[in-house]
Amino acid sequence: MHKLPEAMQLLVEQLTDLPGIGPKSALRMAMTMLKWPEDKTRTLGQIIYELRDKLSMCSQCAALADSDPCSICCDPLRNQEQLCVVSEWDCLLVMEDSGFFRGRYLVLGGLLSPLDGVRPDSLEMGKLRHRLENGSTSEIILALGTTLDAETTGSYIKNMVEKEFSHVRITRLAQGIPLGSDLKFMDKETLKQSMLFRQTI
Numbered sequence: 001m002h003k004l005p006e007a008m009q010l011l012v013e014q015l016t017d018l019p020g021i022g023p024k025s026a027l028r029m030a031m032t033m034l035k036w037p038e039d040k041t042r043t044l045g046q047i048i049y050e051l052r053d054k055l056s057m058c059s060q061c062a063a064l065a066d067s068d069p070c071s072i073c074c075d076p077l078r079n080q081e082q083l084c085v086v087s088e089w090d091c092l093l094v095m096e097d098s099g100f101f102r103g104r105y106l107v108l109g110g111l112l113s114p115l116d117g118v119r120p121d122s123l124e125m126g127k128l129r130h131r132l133e134n135g136s137t138s139e140i141i142l143a144l145g146t147t148l149d150a151e152t153t154g155s156y157i158k159n160m161v162e163k164e165f166s167h168v169r170i171t172r173l174a175q176g177i178p179l180g181s182d183l184k185f186m187d188k189e190t191l192k193q194s195m196l197f198r199q200t201i
Contacts, residue, residue, distance in 0.1 A: 079103040081138040111149035142172040171198040
């Protein structure tokens with residue numbers, strides 16, 4: 001490929017760091033931005049620049065939000081007794097988009113993976129323990145998917161809860177989620193059935 005102007009090359013390199021974006025796609029995106037009106041391009045740049053300043057992490061559920069606590073944790077109509085544990089924020093978005101769960105959440109920030117150096121202290125296990133210590137949670141719903149890392153994480157949480165909070169029921173999503181799949185790629189009906197027919201573990 002002909003050598004790109006330095007400014008264009010820098011943008012293409014940054015865009016290829018995004019998941020699913022290769023060099024050709026990044027170049028097409030960069031060329032599209034050049035065709036935009038100047039104010040639209042500058043607005044996009046400003047939004048990206050301010051992204052970290054305008055987002056915060058909810059101190060209660062560890063979800064990304066523009067306020068702390070987030071709107072879900074502040075909602076008095078949510079079921080205080082059910083706590084749905086998800087691995088990442090986008091999994092929470094999928095659950096919320098389905099519209100059938102009205103409890104609270106906790107975002108772990110990943111899954112246990114000792115080979116990759118992800119250990120319990122790398123995740124939001126402290127927040128989970130704190131939520132359980134306040135006494136309002138009677139059921140933890142593990143919505144972690146069915147990968148090996150998800151199973152490892154689920155087992156760790158189950159053992160911790162049974163040892164320290166034996167009054168809390170532990171369930172996980174049941175029907176419909178195939179082995180080896182990730183929660184964020186599930187359709188609404190599959191998620192709904194899995195939540196409705198969750199099983200005690």
